[in-house]
Structures are given as C-alpha cells and as structure tokens.
Amino acid sequence: MRAVVVKAPGPVEALEFAEVPEPSPGAGELTIDVAYAGVGFVDTLFRSGAFDVPTPFTPGIEVTGHVREVGPGVAGFVPGQPVAALLNDFGRGMRAGGYAEVAVAHSAMAVGLPDDTDLAHVAAALVNGVTAWMALHDLARIGVHDNVLVLGASGGLGSVAGRIAAVHPARTVTGVFGRTPDGPSATDPWTRTLGTDGLDGIAPGEVDVVVDPVGGELSRRAYQLLAPFGRLVVLGNASGQEHPVTTDSAWLGTRQLLGLSLGGVAHLVPDRVTAALSAVVALVRRDVLREPAPAVLPLDRVADVHRALEQREAPAKTVLAVR
Incomplete structure (x- = not known):
C-alpha cells in the first residue's frame, strides 16, 4: 500500500x-x-x-x-x-x-x-475535539455558571475548546488571541475576544476555568485570575516555556492545576475516550459544534x-x- x-x-x-x-x-x-x-x-x-x-x-x-x-x-x-x-x-x-x-x-x-x-x-474534529471535550468535562467539570478563558484561541485546539465550552455550557467564553482577531463570524463561540495584553482588564477571581495549550508567562497570568476553586487545564506548551505555577499558589489561592495528555493516557481510560469520541462526532454531525x-x-x-x-x-x- x-x-x-x-x-x-x-x-x-x-x-x-x-x-x-x-x-x-x-x-x-x-x-x-x-x-x-x-x-x-x-x-x-x-x-x-x-x-x-x-x-x-x-x-x-x-x-x-x-x-x-x-x-x-x-x-x-x-x-x-x-x-x-x-x-x-x-x-x-x-x-x-x-x-x-x-x-x-x-x-x-x-x-x-x-x-x-x-x-x-x-x-x-477528532483529536482537538476529544481533547477539548475531556479537558472541559472530565477534568474541569464545566458548569452553567462558569466563566471560561481559552488561551491560544486562534489555534485549532483553542478554537474547538471555545466551541465546546459555549455549547456545553458556560456562562461566558473568552478567547485570548496572539494577534487581533478578524471580525466575528457566525460560527464564533466567543462572548468576547482579547489580545494577550487584554488579560490586564480581567479582574482576579473573574475566571473559573482556563484552557491552556500555550504555557509560559501567559499561563501564569491567567492562573492568577482564577476564582477560588478555579481550574487551569494544561493541554500543551506552544510557547516552549515551562508553566510557572507553584504549589503554594494553588494552596493559598485554593485553585486547581490539571493536565491532559490524550496520547499518554488513552489506553488507561478507554471508556472515557470512546464516550468523548462519540460525543464529538455527534456534535459535528448535528452541526451543533459548528466547526468550519x-x-x-x-x-x-x-x-x-x-x-x-x-x-x-x-x-x-x-x-x-x-x-
């Protein structure tokens, strides 16, 4: 072949x-x-x-x-x-x-x-969709009252995570872009969009869930915005820099640091992977996820x-x- x-x-x-x-x-x-x-x-x-x-x-x-x-x-x-x-x-x-x-x-x-x-x-939609689904549902346990902040929103994983957060369901979904995004489209999931400098306009305690495929200094800044019991879910390290979050900051801020490497854990949680895969496929087929x-x-x-x-x-x- x-x-x-x-x-x-x-x-x-x-x-x-x-x-x-x-x-x-x-x-x-x-x-x-x-x-x-x-x-x-x-x-x-x-x-x-x-x-x-x-x-x-x-x-x-x-x-x-x-x-x-x-x-x-x-x-x-x-x-x-x-x-x-x-x-x-x-x-x-x-x-x-x-x-x-x-x-x-x-x-x-x-x-x-x-x-x-x-x-x-x-x-x-498969890899990004399943990763985002498991991050939001299995780890962050997203709820209707959560304000979600997605780093790297212009990338494939960040974009899909924003869409899944918007439909399953979050109170608000904010996308953080490395550059000023183009004008909104009918498929955009964002309640608002920000450049990386826009984090300065978010008050500490305003964010419940951070989806982070980026790492580095942006990750640290986003973590500091989490409310008590807030969750930072690490999905990658596009910046090539360490995620500078300390155990003391988790303890003193009553925040959670979570991570997901789908390729490394899939064989240990096959039922969760199958369920996420089925859910994502169904959302795409029904045009609920509205992926371009x-x-x-x-x-x-x-x-x-x-x-x-x-x-x-x-x-x-x-x-x-x-x-």
Whole structure:
C-alpha cells in the first residue's frame, strides 16, 4: 500500500512516499481503508523529532474511512462500515499511521458512523475535539455558571475548546488571541475576544476555568485570575516555556492545576475516550459544534500542509484525501 514515511526526523523533506506492507489487525484492533487523515501542528512535531518516536514511522493520528478488517475480540464493527478513529494511543506502543491507504486503530479509539456522514468534516474534529471535550468535562467539570478563558484561541485546539465550552455550557467564553482577531463570524463561540495584553482588564477571581495549550508567562497570568476553586487545564506548551505555577499558589489561592495528555493516557481510560469520541462526532454531525469546513488537499500535498502549519499560514484545519 502507499504511505507517507519518515525515515529520519527532519524538515518537510523528511516526508517521503513509499510502498509498504499492508497491516493486519491484532487482538482488539481493526484496520481502516483511510478516506481522510486530519493534519495538526502536533504532526509537524513528530516529523521534526520533537518527540522521541521510533523510525521509520507514518504520521497521522486522526482518520475517517471504512472498516477493512477486524481483529480477534473486536465487537461492534463490520467490514465496509464507515468509521472514525484516533491513532494516538501511544501508551500501547507506537501507533499513528494515518497518512496511509490502510491504518490500524484500537477498537476503543474508534466509533462507527452513519452512511451519510461527511467523512472529511468529521476527520477534521477528532483529536482537538476529544481533547477539548475531556479537558472541559472530565477534568474541569464545566458548569452553567462558569466563566471560561481559552488561551491560544486562534489555534485549532483553542478554537474547538471555545466551541465546546459555549455549547456545553458556560456562562461566558473568552478567547485570548496572539494577534487581533478578524471580525466575528457566525460560527464564533466567543462572548468576547482579547489580545494577550487584554488579560490586564480581567479582574482576579473573574475566571473559573482556563484552557491552556500555550504555557509560559501567559499561563501564569491567567492562573492568577482564577476564582477560588478555579481550574487551569494544561493541554500543551506552544510557547516552549515551562508553566510557572507553584504549589503554594494553588494552596493559598485554593485553585486547581490539571493536565491532559490524550496520547499518554488513552489506553488507561478507554471508556472515557470512546464516550468523548462519540460525543464529538455527534456534535459535528448535528452541526451543533459548528466547526468550519476543513480545507481538503490530496495526500501528495502533505509537505505543503506541514510547511503552512509551521509558518502559521495554514487554515484552521486541513485534511488529506488519501483515497
């Protein structure tokens, strides 16, 4: 089968096309004829060597397509069935593999889809949607009286987190942007939008939940705005800086510091992942989440997509048409 392979970490030129053996499912697994593979900034980190992953490997951690074959012990899936799957259960060993004609997923990381599903649209929402859902529901336990502050609101994860907070439900949802955002659109979830300097206008104690994929000084400033029993949920470190939050600040301010690394914990909480995946897919299908339609490019353009992501010139989400 045809696949994109990284033989050694490096720049976009490390993405090579190759003919590789078609995988077979093991116990608890299924193979998928991939229709669309989502592309996120994290894929560029895997490719460049920011994470220590064994090579050669095929990137891609979110796919939609059709079940090809089911392995021993798998129930609820049949060949030919439309399906969505996450491929970032790294606690079971190296997975990924979405940039290929056939991918292998664990059955706990997959959900069946109705025949009329827009596979490209669903593929665009999987990783960010499930991460945001679990952060807000399983960790922050968001409620109707919560004021939510989303850092990195212009990014894919921040944007999805804002949408999920708005519909499930929060009192207010404030997005913090690295640059002045464009004019509002019909799909914007924000009660208000701020630049990073706009945090100075928020009073301490005004925020109940901070969603933080950014880290660094912005994280520290946001944490200081939390009300008693407020929650900072760390989802990443786009700034490349440490999250400078001390245990004393948690103790004296009666605040909570929480974190979620979906790829590292998925194998330990499979039921939570499946529930989140089902919820996100349902929200997208019903157009409740109102995610913008992704850009769709052929697999041959994968290097262009990675380059645009690294240069911060990519659209909100791009999916690769594999077949």
